[in-house]
Amino acid sequence: MKKIKVMTVFGTRPEGIKMAPIIKVMEKEEKIENIVCITAQHREMLDQVLNLFDIEPDYDLNIFKPGQSLTEITIRALKGLEEVIQKVKPDLLLVQGDTTTVFSGALAAFYQKVKIGHVEAGLRSGNLYSPYPEEANRKLTGIMTDFHFAPTEESRKNLLREGYPEEKIFITGNTVIDALKYAIKEDYSFQLPLLNKLDYENNKVILLTSHRRENIGKPMENIFNAINDIVEKHQDVEVVFPIHLNPKVREIAYGVFKDNPKVHIIEPLDYEPFTNLMSKVHIVVTDSGGLQEEAPSLGKPVLVIREETERPEGIEAGTAKLVGTNYENVFKEIDILLSNSEEYKKMANAVNPYGDGKAAERIVDVIINSL
Numbered sequence: 267m268k269k270i271k272v273m274t275v276f277g278t279r280p281e282g283i284k285m286a287p288i289i290k291v292m293e294k295e296e297k298i299e300n301i302v303c304i305t306a307q308h309r310e311m312l313d314q315v316l317n318l319f320d321i322e323p324d325y326d327l328n329i330f331k332p333g334q335s336l337t338e339i340t341i342r343a344l345k346g347l348e349e350v351i352q353k354v355k356p357d358l359l360l361v362q363g364d365t366t367t368v369f370s371g372a373l374a375a376f377y378q379k380v381k382i383g384h385v386e387a388g389l390r391s392g393n394l395y396s397p398y399p400e401e402a403n404r405k406l407t408g409i410m411t412d413f414h415f416a417p418t419e420e421s422r423k424n425l426l427r428e429g430y431p432e433e434k435i436f437i438t439g440n441t442v443i444d445a446l447k448y449a450i451k452e453d454y455s456f457q458l459p460l461l462n463k464l465d466y467e468n469n470k471v472i473l474l475t476s477h478r479r480e481n482i483g484k485p486m487e488n489i490f491n492a493i494n495d496i497v498e499k500h501q502d503v504e505v506v507f508p509i510h511l512n513p514k515v516r517e518i519a520y521g522v523f524k525d526n527p528k529v530h531i532i533e534p535l536d537y538e539p540f541t542n543l544m545s546k547v548h549i550v551v552t553d554s555g556g557l558q559e560e561a562p563s564l565g566k567p568v569l570v571i572r573e574e575t576e577r578p579e580g581i582e583a584g585t586a587k588l589v590g591t592n593y594e595n596v597f598k599e600i601d602i603l604l605s606n607s608e609e610y611k612k613m614a615n616a617v618n619p620y621g622d623g624k625a626a627e628r629i630v631d632v633i634i635n636s637l
């Protein structure tokens with residue numbers, strides 16, 4: 267029996283986390299030959315994901331360079347992928363999400379007329395500059411895609427509105443929930459002593475993350491200033507901030523938070539301690555895409571520090587709120603959640619608009635039935 271050759275391509279932390287469940291299902295599927303190629307647009311942040319899920323890439327383009335520009339990432343990924351695709355000759359190339367690796371991967375496959383499957387297709391904010399450049403990456407990838415794996419009905423509708431044929435769109439759920447089920451453990455004990463020491467019961471611990479390109483500069487400064495003032499006003503609040511490796515984010519954070527003893531800036535956590543931390547905190551404040559999906563599933567209110575989101579489902583379900591990036595609004599919305607227990611209760615509901623943990627199986631079924 268000739269196997270279906272599926273090559274997965276990914277490069278950053280969130281792509282790794284969301285692609286891992288698919289790779290794990292394909293590894294067990296005898297009808298599929300599973301080939302993994304990483305661009306390594308991220309290095310340390312991706313390597314921890316590969317270790318956790320025990321994935322050994324067949325090809326590692328190792329393109330990461332500190333301070334890399336979008337153009338550099340695109341050129342290095344495109345060139346490296348051309349050679350790998352020519353060698354492997356896959357029947358299908360799978361990409362996940364909206365990063366520059368995703369767009370480059372799809373373009374490299376398209377140039378060689380290789381079929382493309384796009385995991386997490388159809389998310390739209392409606393603004394090409396927010397998230398930037400991800401909104402464009404996702405749309406550009408869609409144009410070249412043969413199989414659109416839409417996580418939700420909302421994303422399917424976006425694709426239909428843009429004229430993609432119904433038979434090419436498959437609602438699968440988001441594999442982020444598959445990964446989350448793998449990672450969350452009861453009575454999880456952290457390696458980092460601080461995380462075991464925090465009083466999650468009597469204090470209100472806020473989990474903060476921020477890295478979006480469009481927030482770097484004034485918006486990020488505003489957000490961090492609001493957080494400083496929140497911890498000053500609320501004596502029982504502490505903040506944990508696993509900080510992105512991006513030096514531009516670090517400069518702003520260290521500048522604004524200085525040595526605030528109630529804002530704990532720590533190195534990026536591995537996925538397992540990170541998600542287990544999320545399951546223990548009071549609220550999440552973030553501009554991350556993935557966290558907007560994970561927090562609702564864990565019943566954690568999430569304040570989204572962005573002007574637009576391509577993930578409206580959490581907001582419609584009531585667990586997420588878009589609070590923008592201006593100081594007054596960010597301060598006000600965090601303050602409300604901390605002061606008003608009714609508001610808090612309204613948002614602290616475990617809802618799962620993003621999937622049931624079986625997205626990877628659905629995606630692999632579609633591949634087997636279609637190719």
Ligand code: UD1
Pocket residue numbers: 278279280307308309310311312331332333334336364365366367398399400477478479511512513555
């Ligand atoms: C990229 C993705 C974004 C995703 C984010 C996840 C694009 C355009 N953007 O963000 O969609 O949400 O990753 O985190 O593809 N760095 C390291 N080591 C690492 C990773 C990053 O040192 O393992 C530092 C480097 O200095 C690097 C900087 O972080 O230059 C930013 O990395 P980059 O991949 O360019 O991140 P973003 O584009 O901000």
Ligand code: UDP
Pocket residue numbers: 279280283475477508509533534535536537538540541553554555556557560
């Ligand atoms: N994450 C992690 N360690 C951290 C911060 C985030 O493992 O210190 C995980 C998180 O659980 C989520 C993903 O990384 O699955 C989100 O990545 P990021 O916020 O970098 O990217 P985005 O989702 O915004 O594209």
